[in-house]
Amino acid sequence: VLAVIHPDDRLYYDAAAAGLALGEPVAGGPSRQDSVRLGLEALAPLAPRLVLIHDGARPFLDAGLISRVVTALDHHPGAIPALAVHDTLKLGGNGLIERTVPRDGLYRAQTPQGFHFAAILEAHRAAAGRQLTDDAAVAEQAGLAVALVAGAEENRKITTRDDLDRAAARLAGVGEIRVGSGFDVHRFTTGDRVILCNLPIPHDAGLEGHSDADVALHALTDALLGCIAAGDIGRHFPPTDPRWKGCDSAVFLAHATTLVRALGGTIQFCDLTIICERPKIGPHRSAMAARVADILQIDQHRVSIKATTTEGLGFTGRREGIAAQATATVKFQGA
Structure with a gap:
């Protein structure tokens, strides 16, 4: 496991990783995309066959989700967990609905996103300087086929204060x-x-x-x-x-x-x-x-x-x- 962190967070990383068999972390870049590329470059000397790229802001992934992604890589150069969109989607502007967006075929992407290592490293190098929001988008730009596997509602990304509160409640247990x-x-x-x-x-x-x-x-x-x-x-x-x-x-x-x-x-x-x-x-x-x-x-x-x-x-x-x-x-x- 290789962690990519902001240099200012080193003390927090050391405290969180104490006692774990983790290697030296890699300093990230100005964007997520840059940070992933730097992490991949650090792994290049090891030449792994596969790589999973995961957001630390999703702490509740499970073994089954990881297995589904890895299994899909037997047949595709990339695979991501995703959840089908069930809510009705609206495109809005100035506080008003402009139109309803068809939800057929729409998915919410999650991590870890898995790839054949050499292919995704090459794709990231080629996409350097572009503003892409996840690694699947980088793979798409490189023409790589990315499979969808079942995600998990529990694999929620912690972004807001409410997300933090829900995560704290889950960690505390049912009671x-x-x-x-x-x-x-x-x-x-x-x-x-x-x-x-x-x-x-x-x-x-x-x-x-x-x-x-x-x-x-x-x-x-x-x-x-x-x-x-x-x-x-x-x-x-x-x-x-x-x-x-x-x-x-x-x-x-x-x-x-x-x-x-x-x-x-x-x-x-x-x-x-x-x-x-x-x-x-x-x-x-x-x-x-x-x-x-x-x-x-x-x-x-x-x-x-x-x-x-x-x-x-x-x-x-x-x-x-x-x-x-x-x-x-x-x-x-x-x-």
Whole structure:
């Protein structure tokens, strides 16, 4: 493998090529065409039978694509990977369509482009000083037949900021999705309101607990801690610790959120179900979702608040307290 680089990029090349069995790079010229010709001239003493010319801006080629190009060279002096154009093409000017261009027989050229070495070197020497955009065009000018083989959509050329972002996402991998669950219960006690999802809800009783007894946020906090195998809320905020007496449970949920993000997690969705006969949750559902989303620093459409009863059964049916269960979905990129 022979790399052709801009002389100013030597330090970057040395860092990228460290540990690889690569020879001394060749300094490129003022244009791509000049750089390819200089690379071919550097290979001339080795007199290879075939040569593949590849753009470093296409880092996602695969072995199958290379094999297709090389195989085609058994029958043709040149071969390139290409993709048929499927989009409708428009010729435009001054921001307006001038005409539709027929797409039949049109292809998007990719690299590596393969050639019989002696033929493409001679073609490049003859084309020196001309402005041709790829090596197949140089071969065409020399009258060489160039075969088309199947390209690959993944073999995308990195040109724009969006291309770089897509490449970074691909290198990071698909990532890992984790789902955690949480459950909590608090009994009623004397009072005139309950705290649910960090909101005061008027009621004829309060909820008993060491903190503010926000059963909903406690369940959701445990769900997030479960996504990172970090134990439960009691491990982080022991009910025996006086620091947490009467504490706002938003502190607990924010803490779990910070831990998730510190490990590279992104909260994708939270689903919370509040189980009680009273108070009615429906009138407060939207405000609850908004408040939870604010604590988690995510969009409100990523928070679901539901409520149900146990049809008069069990401790919630007897109106002795409130239960809540929560599920959290977290994505870890490249995990």
